[in-house]
Amino acid sequence: MTERRTKTIKTDALARVEGEGAMLVRIAGGEVEEVKLNIYEPPRFFEAFLRGRGFTEVPDITARICGICPVAYQMSSVTAMEMACGVEVTGQLQALRRLLYCGEWIESHALHVFMLHAPDFLGYPSAIELARDHPDVVTSALELKKTGNELMTVVGGREVHPINVKVGGWYRAPRKRELAALVPGLERAREIALQAVQITAGFDFPDYEQDYELVALDHPGEYPIDRGRIVSNRGLDIAVQEYDEHFAEEHVEWSNALHSQVIARGSYLCGPLARFALAADRLSPVARDAAKEVGLEPSERNPFRSIVVRSVEIVYAADEALRLIADYEEPDAPSIAVEPRAGVGYGCTEAPRGILYHRYEIDAEGAILDAKIVPPTSQNQRTIEEDLRGVVERSLDIPDDALAILCEQTIRNYDPCISCATHFLTLDIQRS
Amino acid sequence: MVCVGNRLRGDDAAGLEVARHLRGTLPAGVEITEREGEPTALIGGWEGVDALWVVDAVSSRSATGTVHRLDATDRALPPDPFRASTHHVSLAETVELARALGRLPAQTVVYGIEGGSFAVGEPLTPSVAAAAVAVAAAVRAEVAQYTREA
Numbered sequence: 114m115t116e117r118r119t120k121t122i123k124t125d126a127l128a129r130v131e132g133e134g135a136m137l138v139r140i141a142g143g144e145v146e147e148v149k150l151n152i153y154e155p156p157r158f159f160e161a162f163l164r165g166r167g168f169t170e171v172p173d174i175t176a177r178i179c180g181i182c183p184v185a186y187q188m189s190s191v192t193a194m195e196m197a198c199g200v201e202v203t204g205q206l207q208a209l210r211r212l213l214y215c216g217e218w219i220e221s222h223a224l225h226v227f228m229l230h231a232p233d234f235l236g237y238p239s240a241i242e243l244a245r246d247h248p249d250v251v252t253s254a255l256e257l258k259k260t261g262n263e264l265m266t267v268v269g270g271r272e273v274h275p276i277n278v279k280v281g282g283w284y285r286a287p288r289k290r291e292l293a294a295l296v297p298g299l300e301r302a303r304e305i306a307l308q309a310v311q312i313t314a315g316f317d318f319p320d321y322e323q324d325y326e327l328v329a330l331d332h333p334g335e336y337p338i339d340r341g342r343i344v345s346n347r348g349l350d351i352a353v354q355e356y357d358e359h360f361a362e363e364h365v366e367w368s369n370a371l372h373s374q375v376i377a378r379g380s381y382l383c384g385p386l387a388r389f390a391l392a393a394d395r396l397s398p399v400a401r402d403a404a405k406e407v408g409l410e411p412s413e414r415n416p417f418r419s420i421v422v423r424s425v426e427i428v429y430a431a432d433e434a435l436r437l438i439a440d441y442e443e444p445d446a447p448s449i450a451v452e453p454r455a456g457v458g459y460g461c462t463e464a465p466r467g468i469l470y471h472r473y474e475i476d477a478e479g480a481i482l483d484a485k486i487v488p489p490t491s492q493n494q495r496t497i498e499e500d501l502r503g504v505v506e507r508s509l510d511i512p513d514d515a516l517a518i519l520c521e522q523t524i525r526n527y528d529p530c531i532s533c534a535t536h537f538l539t540l541d542i543q544r545s
Numbered sequence: 546m547v548c549v550g551n552r553l554r555g556d557d558a559a560g561l562e563v564a565r566h567l568r569g570t571l572p573a574g575v576e577i578t579e580r581e582g583e584p585t586a587l588i589g590g591w592e593g594v595d596a597l598w599v600v601d602a603v604s605s606r607s608a609t610g611t612v613h614r615l616d617a618t619d620r621a622l623p624p625d626p627f628r629a630s631t632h633h634v635s636l637a638e639t640v641e642l643a644r645a646l647g648r649l650p651a652q653t654v655v656y657g658i659e660g661g662s663f664a665v666g667e668p669l670t671p672s673v674a675a676a677a678v679a680v681a682a683a684v685r686a687e688v689a690q691y692t693r694e695a
Contacts, residue, residue: 158665162553177553180582224583228634228642241638244645251646258586273582 138505138520145509148502149365150494150524160484168194168453168479169280175471175486176274181224184217184269185464186486187278188339189471194280196354197458197475198451205444206282211339212292212437213268213275214462218338218430219302220261221465222423225528226309227254230420233522234316250312253305257427260295260302264434267291282448292438299431299438306427307403313421314407319519321504322414325496326375327387330463336395336429337388337463344391345381354459356470362487373492380495383467384527385422386413397436400429416500416526423465423528453479464489466528490529497527546577546684547587549601549636555667556609556660559677560600562669563656566681572692584639588648596652596691598684601636602660602673609661610672612680617644617653654687656680 139147159178166174171190176183188210195202202210227250228240237243244251262272267287269275277284328349332341343359344350351359362371375381393404393411404410404425409418455477461470467489474483504523508516548564551557564579571577580587591597603613615622621644622637634642636655643649658680661670669677 162666174553177551177581180551183582220583220586224585224634228585239638240634241641241645244642248646251642255585255589259589262586262589272586273580 136501136520136524138501140505140509143509145502145505148498148505150498150501160486163473163481163484166481168197168473168475168481171473171481172278172280173274173276176278178486178488180273181221182217182464182466182469183274184214184265184278185462185469186471187275188214188462189460189469189486190473191278191280191460192340192462193458193460193471193473194475195451195458196460197456197473198280198453198479199456200281200449200451202282202449205286205442206448207339208437208441209268209283209286210278212434212441213265213278214338215430215434215437216261216264216268218261218465219427219434220258220265221528222427222430223254223257223261225465225525226313226420226423226427227251227257229528230423230522230525231313231316233518233525234313234318234420253309257302257305260298260431263298264295267295279448281451282444282446284447286444286447289441289443292441296435296438299435303399303428303431303435306424306431307399309424310403310407310421310428313424314409316420318415318417319504319508319522320415321417321500321507323416323496323500323503325387325414326378326381327390328375328381328383328468328492329387329391330461330468331391334395336392336397336433338433339462343461343468345375346390347375347378349375353461353470356459356461356487357472357485360470360487360492362491371487371491372495373487374495380499381492382416382496383489383492384419384465385426386416386419387467388463389413389422389425396425396429397432399432400425403428417522419526419528426465453477466490467492490527493527493529497524497529500526546571546575546688547580547584547597547599548577549580549584549599551581553666555662555664556658556670556673557602557663558669559602559658559660559673562674562677563600563658563681563684566678567684570681570685571688574692575688583634584636585634585642587639588643588646591643591648591650594650595695596654596688597650598654598656598687599636599640600656600658600680600684602663603657604660604663605657607659608672609659609670610676611659612676612683613657613659614683615655615657617649617655618651622655652691656684 137149172187175186175190178186232243265272270277326345326347328345330337330341331344361376362373390411457474459472470487472485500523548560550560552561564577617640622640658676
């Protein structure tokens, strides 16, 4: 008879993940029996809260779902509302949206690369200990974030939860000279990010790959940020309004967040690794060269290397912001008129951590009848669980405390913003 | 004066409520910053600052509306109470990060107001609203004393 030993490892908090939740890994007889990412807070409060509110309120309300990626919520929501009302924001008004989004990518990616994920690879429990030994690394992160903040302030009206975004465009369009003042900071950010690509590419990465279905936006000639069709490496190619026909959300009993999947196929991955795999050829030359120099290829499927891709995306965001500023012409008006009409609108944009889908139904007066929001972390959740299973299966012989750290590091590959879907997180590994 | 919170998450707005009470009542030279998101970027603004007061909602299983006053000048903040806020890196970690980088102001005081409900769209719990008034008064007094002694 096989001897079965029982052991439980429990970590009460999964640090360095936006928001909190819980994770359980159960190992029995030398095999991974169960992996569950468990989320406590019911995720749909904001959807309920939006019902009955006016269609113009949506960017300011949804921005507060997340303190890390408010712009993503604003952009998906306003594009959805504009579709519902039968208008489209184009030209410089659209370019300004992409510019604001670049600020968020810089801020969010800098926080994750330097302060949340780098400590894993450098053997530090957190950025605080990292800062004591390598203050230059954390100072670089703060410098990048400052640049992102300045961009958010000039275009968005303030550095967090921008107040300048409206359905139809902007309350105020920035002056050319205001944007020109951002150029030196963005050039410096691009330099720091180029160094980050080199540094992160030199980390030791666990030997792990998966054959993911990779999902990202696709717009001709553009690296995916603020618009496009939804495509995958397995042939998916749909308009945003077809999302609900191709993706399903499943309620699992251990989690309050819904798990997304491609109908009839299963889990998928969105975020930096997917964007890079599907659109690396549309990066700017400087970002593309930075990736090439460290041997990063679109065929990359090791999720731990997503930290390198994020660094490349900071290079791109700084570079793209500089391009948008160079091309900027002040628009005649900061917004176009938008009149409500009864209908349904869909919006999908690339939050730093993956595609963020919104759907709204409004009545003829513009009151919201129904809202659906699918954050990227819900979409990646099944894949995170599958990665955890795969990583633990390959690491059963390492000590439990090291395994717990490896599990946390695996989750952080996805830069999960669990507070977008939820709130609290703890980690529980059980061996039997 | 840094006030942290999310005004759509019930008692998480406590810090922002303190800012509302303080506006227009502090002497010249005292800057009030409201922060609704991730707080680490605040560190950049602490260079050259002599004294810092920070207010955020906390969750530490105390009675709702309890006011915690923590002098972070010489002692590390306990990391847990601030974890419940919707931002990450937490406020406590941000203060400790600034300390590690040598950027923490010479005097740093953190006020935590114990929240009861962080539900979406809910108003402040009455005891939290009262605590915000009390914290604003306490900060006003501390700032006045600091200004006199400086």
